[in-house]
Ligand code: OXD
């Protein structure tokens with residue numbers, strides 16, 4: 200990778216392919232100005248200053264929250280819009296029943312109409328970025344063109360953004376082309392289009408993170424999952440965490456949960472007092488790129504460099520590290536503000552809201568003070584559990600893969616899959632109650648295979664097949680587990696304390712990986728017996744423990760039948776191996 204020749208170059212001279220594309224986009228969108236993002240602190244500070252001066256960004260209390268700002272989005276633009284998100288492959292079958300599809304020619308034509316002249320009076324920002332450590336062979340680059348300075352500020356935190364990324368692009372000239380305009384924010388003219396075959400993204404009409412920060416869901420999951428299948432790796436909706444036992448052994452695990460189901464909290468877990476000597480290191484909180492290594496293990500990098508986390512529910516009790524992490528240098532979106540100009544959200548330990556997320560005087564009659572999907576954007580380096588391993592170009596070796604969802608009933612606290620193939624079925628069967636991270640009703644159970652339902656850039660059948668193929672290549676494959684922190688009793692009370700106490704479950708998982716943890720064969724998979732879990736001090740009754748670790752056969756049968764009809768709904772490419780696993784599971788009942 201070359202660096203020196205570019206040191207003095209204007210950004211627009213570094214890559215011919217990028218500058219040619221920028222010129223084409225400028226002809227179409229007719230901005231007043233073009234700003235190439237250097238990515239330096241001075242560049243970012245100047246941009247922030249402009250937004251504050253225009254009243255689009257609000258400075259929060261700089262004594263208590265230095266470097267913190269608040270952005271209020273358009274009230275109709277607060278979550279990902281899955282029904283307006285399309286995967287535009289030449290053949291519809293390649294996008295699969297799991298995606299909305301539009302023919303590339305049609306999508307391009309529709310978007311061309313929307314982009315025509317859309318940046319008149321605005322600045323076109325060129326945002327070169329790298330997903331993953333700049334010196335990693337697993338990192339991939341992109342360029343986002345946007346007319347939103349708020350998007351630039353977020354991308355500067357969430358990715359390795361600026362000159363260095365552009366230099367890497369100039370070195371190999373492949374990059375994902377992402378074109379974004381907030382347009383007029385009209386929900387009727389809002390589209391998020393993906394062209395995996397062209398490594399391109401077009402997003403119009405939204406400024407919300409998951410729709411507009413194109414490095415995140417659009418590139419690092421939808422386009423990357425496609426690239427990953429072509430190149431033999433996996434792009435997954437997973438957090439990655441390092442766990443060091445009191446004996447000094449460190450293992451890394453990756454876990455996939457649907458949006459707003461606690462990946463960030465688990466990635467930043469604080470060991471409970473009852474487990475002294477454990478240490479936790481966060482590698483990532485949302486996305487993992489997983490590569491089979493030459494040693495037969497699976498290696499993971501986090502393509503992102505920051506967190507775009509859900510604010511409500513974040514407190515010293517639920518996530519002390521996050522509270523410390525977001526005290527400074529944090530960009531808040533749609534939170535409420537206290538009388539002292541400090542950020543506030545539901546579940547905050549301190550103070551009370553004075554203005555709500557829309558900037559109105561807070562009145563409980565208007566609903567929650569902070570939007571349920573309000574967010575913080577912050578650099579991963581501010582996390583007290585940050586580790587330099589994040590920057591290791593080889594990534595970290597993964598001992599266990601964990602899947603889970605938010606299930607009031609049925610799914611036990613934890614179980615282990617019998618094999619990789621069974622694990623792929625378990626992962627493909629993930630279901631969860633919906634949350635505020637996407638538009639639509641909250642609390643409805645929906646299937647969300649690998650927590651990738653909104654993010655897999657191609658047909659789920661092909662995707663499951665790819666998972667099976669990757670497993671076959673791994674001589675030392677991670678074990679696969681399923682967890683559920685959200686079991687409730689009939690009165691709606693959570694059965695498991697969750698948060699830091701989840702380390703007890705992770706400790707059993709690591710014991711299993713080390714070949715020393717006990718388990719018994721249940722019909723769903725391998726389950727811990729009470730003596731296999733560290734439960735001291737939790738005061739769980741035998742009845743609760745039974746509910747947490749047993750699955751009634753009738754309920755499991757109904758679930759498996761539901762999984763079979765879900766797989767049927769995904770079309771003919773679902774691998775027969777998964778149906779065989781399913782039949783075997785039914786036989787075991
Ligand atoms: C996210 C999401 O923002 O999954 O991470 O919606």
Ligand code: MN
Pocket residue numbers: 436457458459485
């Ligand atoms: Mn996510």
